[in-house]
Amino acid sequence: MTAAPQELQGSVSAPGLPGNVPRVEDRSEQPVTESDVAEFRMVFDRLCSAVDSVVVGRRRVVELVAVALAANGHVLIEDLPGTGKTTLARALAAAIGGSSSRVQFTPDLLPADITGGLVYEPGSGELAFRRGPVFTNILLADEINRAAAKTQSALLEVMAERTVTVDGVTHRVPDPFVTLATQNPLDADGTFRLPLAELDRFAIKTSLGVPDPDYELLAIDPLGSAGDVSRVTPVMTPADLANWSKRLRRLHVAPPVLAYIRDIGLATRAEPRLRVAVSTRGLKMMVGCCQVYAAAQGRHFVVPSDVQRLAEPLLAHRLVPAQDFRSTPAPVEEILADVVASVAAPRPQV
Known part of the structure; x- marks a missing residue:
């Protein structure tokens, strides 16, 4: 194990995603050890390999999405139809185990169709709360941007607080709760732009793209495993994932690195080409x-x-360019790259 630079050393806590289905005791308050990190790395690789076996040729994207899930963050996958977005979401749900629900978003979908609501019980003559599909560990929100803004807003509370409030009563969803959402490009027919408040609640936005020709050959092979989610077996339980997510929050982050992340956020707010910059939630x-x-x-x-490696998938979707900027418009990814390059990174002190 490579030793940390002196200024990076201190109390640390990184969970290891546990091994196979046997439950792991909650060690979220204990210091991390080198064996914990080794265990996390091993099971992280096992998780990615299980998903990569059916979503072939997208290992980099699979690892990125797995990072978000282990951080208890929601994921937005944007791409054209037929690129494997839903397969990736279903494979991750299968590899994590636990409960999962799928909602196909359509223009006529109502908020109660997602969160649940009060229904009349003929036997008792009273109104009772009937839980919606968000009461699960993994919510697969398919083509999320085909629903209207009113329905999108129904997800805001549950994505941020992991609770649903109906008629003044708060109901808590299972732990962990993660939304894996897919969306079609905004110029596709029948799509709506997601509210900024909802976009900001997604930890990562990424895309799959078309695989390399050799991998695409594997994807279309009728005798291959590509796309067959039934072949994915769980490599952990939801409780394991929740325990390791808690431990990962104590992984050591040196003050200079924290300041570096903060400074990138400040630089986006000072960038004249941006109308909306990175929020504190995004930096956290x-x-x-x-x-x-x-x-x-x-x-x-x-x-x-x-x-630097995670800046674009974590921050780019939170930015909105200034439309009245006088220079030639640039994609937010390019603007963000300029901003990150302009901020001096901390150097190790020997």
Whole structure:
């Protein structure tokens, strides 16, 4: 195990995603050990390999989404139809185990269709709360941007607070609760733009794209395993994932690295080409995902390169360009890359 630079050392806590289905005791308050990091790295690789066996040729995306899940963050996958978005979401749900629900978002979908609501019980003559599909460990929100904004808003509370409030009564969803949402490009027919408040609640936004020709050959092979989610077996339980997510929050992040993340956020707010910059929620999620990513690399401390590696998938979807900016418009990904390059990264002190 590579030792941390001196200024990065301190109390650390990185969970290891546990091994196979046997339950792991809750060690979220205990310091992390090198064996914990090794265990996390091993099971993280096992999780990604299980998903990669049916979503062939997308290992980088699978690892990115797995980082978000281990950080207890929601994931938005945007791409054209037929690229494997739903297969990826279903494979991850199968690998994690536990309960999962799927909602096909349509323009006529109502908020109560997602969260549940009060229904009349003929036997008792009273109104009773009937739980909706959000009461699950993994919510597969398919083509989320085909529903109207009113329905999108129904997800805001449950994505942020993990609770649903109906008629003044608060109901807590299972732990962990993660939304794996897919959406078609905004220029596709029948799509709506997601509210900024909802976009900000997604830890990561990514896309799959078309696989390399060799992998695409495997994907269309009728005798292959690509797309067959039934072949994915659980490598952990939801309780395991919840326990390790808690431990990962204690993975060591040196003050200079925290300041580096903060400074990137400040730089987006000072960037004249942006109308909406990174929120504090986005920076906090950046810290959590960097902790998971560092542990997946076998380290019990975060380094600046972790921040740089995750900047685009974690921050780009939270940015809105200034439409009245006088220069040639640039994609938010390009603007973000310029911002990150402009912020000096901390250097290790020997």
